[in-house]
Amino acid sequence: MSARRVAFINEKGGTCKTTLAVNVAAYLAEKKKKRVLLVDLDTQGHAGKSLGVDPRGLSKNVFHLLTDAAVTLEQVTLPTATANLSLVPSWKEMAEFPTLAASDPERARLLARRLRPALDHYDFVLFDAPPSLGLTTTNILLAAEEVVVPVATTYLALDGCAEMVATVDDVKATYGHQALRITLVVPTLYRKTQLADEVLAKLRQYFPRRTAEPFALSVTVDEAQSHGKTIWEYAPWSRGATMLQSIAEAVDKAGR
Numbered sequence: 163m164s165a166r167r168v169a170f171i172n173e174k175g176g177t178c179k180t181t182l183a184v185n186v187a188a189y190l191a192e193k194k195k196k197r198v199l200l201v202d203l204d205t206q207g208h209a210g211k212s213l214g215v216d217p218r219g220l221s222k223n224v225f226h227l228l229t230d231a232a233v234t235l236e237q238v239t240l241p242t243a244t245a246n247l248s249l250v251p252s253w254k255e256m257a258e259f260p261t262l263a264a265s266d267p268e269r270a271r272l273l274a275r276r277l278r279p280a281l282d283h284y285d286f287v288l289f290d291a292p293p294s295l296g297l298t299t300t301n302i303l304l305a306a307e308e309v310v311v312p313v314a315t316t317y318l319a320l321d322g323c324a325e326m327v328a329t330v331d332d333v334k335a336t337y338g339h340q341a342l343r344i345t346l347v348v349p350t351l352y353r354k355t356q357l358a359d360e361v362l363a364k365l366r367q368y369f370p371r372r373t374a375e376p377f378a379l380s381v382t383v384d385e386a387q388s389h390g391k392t393i394w395e396y397a398p399w400s401r402g403a404t405m406l407q408s409i410a411e412a413v414d415k416a417g418r
């Protein structure tokens with residue numbers, strides 16, 4: 163069986179992409195006993211940091227995998243404190259990737275190609291995307307089949323969401339990647355206000371059956387990340403953990 167490939171994408175910053183990618187990955191690995199690879203593609207290296215991995219001192223990361231054919235996937239894959247969860251870290255060099263790859267006719271498919279050996283070794287490959295659209299995100303969309311869009315329940319969030327739908331359609335058509343689809347939209351940073359409820363209602367209207375339960379604000383979730391721990395390590399009985407479990411189950415179910 164080939165790995166399911168799930169990308170967490172929104173061009174808008176701070177919509178919980180990393181929080182969801184990391185904790186869904188850890189949930190699938192620990193609670194569902196799946197073999198999971200989490201690939202960070204963001205220059206901030208937050209997926210690594212959230213898992214207690216300091217991406218600064220590493221000699222090789224996802225950038226080297228993408229730009230140096232001599233670098234293997236094994237060389238950039240690290241174990242994490244969660245059993246069955248491996249990480250391909252990212253760091254600042256990724257900012258150079260679009261320029262360096264610009265003249266390569268296959269530049270949009272580099273990630274998909276370099277990850278091919280992983281597809282037999284893992285049940286899931288999850289991608290943590292940067293908050294921008296560009297060559298890196300196109301690479302993620304061509305390496306993935308399922309797209310999860312975390313949308314902040316705030317003003318202008320719907321704009322970003324419409325943009326993501328257009329981007330996915332565009333990549334699907336341009337590259338003939340028929341399997342690509344938005345499987346789930348996750349309303350995030352939710353507080354019970356009139357505006358948030360209006361945004362939530364609109365999301366449910368645009369994405370019937372594909373809108374997850376809202377991921378409410380929770381200090382524990384923020385704290386876990388600041389300690390470099392998953393919610394399952396830091397506060398498995400918290401409300402944050404309950405919400406993240408329900409989202410992880412929804413991600414799992416939505417793509418099947």
Ligand SMILES: Nc1ncnc2c1ncn2[C@@H]1O[C@H](COP(=O)(O)OP(=O)(O)OP(=O)(O)O)[C@@H](O)[C@H]1O
Binds near residue numbers: 176204208351377381
């Ligand atoms: N449910 C929550 N309650 C409170 N804070 C949260 C929650 N989820 C995430 N956060 C915090 O919000 C911030 C942004 O989250 P996160 O890093 O996951 O977003 P992102 O979309 O990956 O951001 P970027 O676009 O910069 O990559 C982080 O500090 C995180 O700890």
Ligand SMILES: [Mg+2]
Binds near residue numbers: 179
């Ligand atoms: Mg992030």
